[in-house]
Amino acid sequence: MTAAVADRPAATATGTAIWWRNNRATALLLLAAAPALLFLLAFYLLPMMLLLAQSFEGGSLKAYEKALTDGLYVRVLIDTMLIAAYVSVICLALGYPVAYFLASTRPPWPTIGIIFVLLPFWTSILVRTYGWMILLGRNGIINRFLLDIGLLSDPLPLLNNLNGVLIGMVHVLLPYMVFPIYAVMRRVDPALIAAAEGLGAPGWQIFRRVYFPLTLPGVLAGVTLVYILSIGFFITPALLGGGKVIMIAVLIETQVRQFLNWGFAAALSAVLLAATLLVYVGLRRLFRSDLQWS
Amino acid sequence: MAAATPGSDEGDLALAGVVRRFGAVTALAGIDLAVRKGELLTILGPSGSGKTTLLKVVAGFEMPDEGEVLLGERRITAAPPSKRDIGMVFQNYALFPHMTIAENIAFPLQMRKVPKAEIRRRVEDVLALVDLPGLGGRLPRQLSGGQQQRAALARAIVFGPRLLLLDEPFGALDRKLREQMQLEVRRLQRKLGLTALFVTHDQEEALILSDRIAVMEQGRIVQLGSPEEIYRRPATRFVAGFIGESNLFRARVAGNGYALLENGVGVPLPPGAPPEGSEVGLMLRPERPKPISAGERLDSVFSGEVVETVYLGETVKYRIRLNPGLEIIVRWPFREAGESLRVGDRTTLGWNRDDLHLVGWS
Structure with missing residues (x-):
């Protein structure tokens, strides 16, 4: 009994030592991540909490009631989600073949291709959006050209409408679709493709039954990323939509800048955040069983 | 074709x-x-x-x-x-x-x-x-x-x-x-x-x-x-x-049914050997040589010293340095512990000409 008691402190000391040995890596990593964590805490999480608090001004849910029942705001929220969906689908349709090209050509083409995909990243989004205005306007380069060669008699409505917004957003967001898909494609085992071929599958069946399902995790990652980024887009729809395409971020900005209605802007932001999270969780659910098979 | x-x-x-x-x-x-x-x-x-x-x-x-x-x-x-x-x-x-x-x-x-x-x-x-x-x-x-x-x-x-x-x-x-x-x-x-x-x-x-x-x-x-x-x-x-383990000795066909190993020792060849002067490889599978007991007659007989033993369960593999400066690997059934050879033991072994198989050397 006495021996056991005498052993205790020693045992605890050993316990601490063992704990430290097992968790040292985690503890050190946490320490390394601490500056970024603190930054996010102070300049992201805290302001967000303050904003959320403002949305319940005077302890009432009035702002939320307005945001969720007023036809205008509901309409804009739905439009925003629809536009985000269009952008995701267009990015997927354009990005998947690009990713396939990058993943399947021989050097040096992948490197060259990746530089081209990244190129827009190195230009300011504002500059790119103004660039599109010059290209897409009624008297823009594209319409001028098509009119001059006689292909059109009236200019195409490319700017200050949904077309312009979609073109601009797809341009900005395409890399976010290409890279996740590309990363997954590179890990697809070529032996599986050979096996499908040897078992009698023609090219399109190999794609439909084997290749595409194996790249679905990348597709999911790309779609999620593009969709979520689209929902909160501001500059591009504001400039290329010409006031006719209202996305929720534009609306929030108006509430703050023009009406100084912080409470309502905060409520709209909260609704937007909730909608984003819902979509994210929904997409993950949808593909959950197929997420990983390596 | x-x-x-x-x-x-x-x-x-x-x-x-x-x-x-x-x-x-x-x-x-x-x-x-x-x-x-x-x-x-x-x-x-x-x-x-x-x-x-x-x-x-x-x-x-x-x-x-x-x-x-x-x-x-x-x-x-x-x-x-x-x-x-x-x-x-x-x-x-x-x-x-x-x-x-x-x-x-x-x-x-x-x-x-x-x-x-x-x-x-x-x-x-x-x-x-x-x-x-x-x-x-x-x-x-x-x-x-x-x-x-x-x-x-x-x-x-x-x-x-x-x-x-x-x-x-x-x-x-x-x-x-x-x-x-x-x-x-x-x-x-x-x-x-x-x-x-x-x-x-x-x-x-x-x-x-x-x-x-x-x-x-x-x-x-x-x-x-x-x-x-x-x-x-x-x-x-x-x-x-490449196939299986074998001893492969380089030799030159010397006539009257013999070949000379690189160290000059003559070894009787199986029938059908190539003409005199040809370079051949003599292949001997490790299970072919036999330990010699008194009164036995084999075509080639050598004595040597065990330099390595590898216990393989049913058989034991021995690396044996033969007297004329050759090394040979043999694989014999495992005998009772007392009878099996140890490193440093001397032993006499031999084989018949039919145990050899000839391949071209070059």
Whole structure:
């Protein structure tokens, strides 16, 4: 009994030592991540909490009631989600073949291709959006050209409408679709493709039954990323939509800048955040069983 | 081109004059080979011998630069893999990870537009055949290595292919499981009467499994024969060294039935030796030399000192330095502990001329 008691402190000391040995890596990593964590805490999480608090001004849910029942705001929220969906689908349709090209050509083409995909990243989004205005306007380069060669008699409505917004957003967001898909494609085992071929599958069946399902995790990652980024887009729809395409971020900005209605802007932001999270969780659910098979 | 006559009823799979080059490297330097119906023929060779290229040419993943490939009556030299009717088991099985085992096995049947009800029946049947009943609903990653191997085999045979290709399929399994799977594949292949081409670098595996073995070296088939022929009468020094363990002595044929070893000692040769002055390799399998007991007469007798012993269970391998400065490896049945030799022991051993097999040295 006495021996056991005498052993205790020693045992605890050993316990601490063992704990430290097992968790040292985690503890050190946490320490390394601490500056970024603190930054996010102070300049992201805290302001967000303050904003959320403002949305319940005077302890009432009035702002939320307005945001969720007023036809205008509901309409804009739905439009925003629809536009985000269009952008995701267009990015997927354009990005998947690009990713396939990058993943399947021989050097040096992948490197060259990746530089081209990244190129827009190195230009300011504002500059790119103004660039599109010059290209897409009624008297823009594209319409001028098509009119001059006689292909059109009236200019195409490319700017200050949904077309312009979609073109601009797809341009900005395409890399976010290409890279996740590309990363997954590179890990697809070529032996599986050979096996499908040897078992009698023609090219399109190999794609439909084997290749595409194996790249679905990348597709999911790309779609999620593009969709979520689209929902909160501001500059591009504001400039290329010409006031006719209202996305929720534009609306929030108006509430703050023009009406100084912080409470309502905060409520709209909260609704937007909730909608984003819902979509994210929904997409993950949808593909959950197929997420990983390596 | 006599080895593979197009359309001959003997060769179910026939290759005639197949050449494949990669830049300056000739991977296949004129392959003539006929695999008989229902036969399991093994392509055996070290890495870089061209065996994998040969397999790819048969499967359709590589086109030969010259020559023809025939499957039965059909020329398949330029046919795409999907049109060849060949079942293949890949090195790492290549099971589709996103499909269940049943879906994997159904895949080749779906590609052949087999009716659904029949697909279900045939998948069940083949699962029972490979001893995986009830596991059709699992994903490949939920199966053990051996089970994945069976599933891959089931997928390769379910559609009744003309030919079964096995590309080093046992490499990933541990030794005990490997032996079990080898025998099982052999049993299935016999039972179904499948013509099979098996590629491996493992000579032991080749000896266990094959009806015939084709040994490849530098893009050529250097010997084709039954496992016993290959083991007992290797055609070249390379085959002698590659298949099984052997002692290989360089010698010069000296006339009146003798050859001189490099150290000048004369050794009686078996009949049919090449002319006097030829350089030959004398191959002696480790199990052939016998320890000499008093009064026994053997053609060649040496005494020497044990320098290394390796206990192998049923047998013991000894490295013995013979008096005239030669080293020899022998493998003898394990005797009771007191009788077995130890390092430093002296012993006398010998062999008869018929125990030797002659191969060209160069």
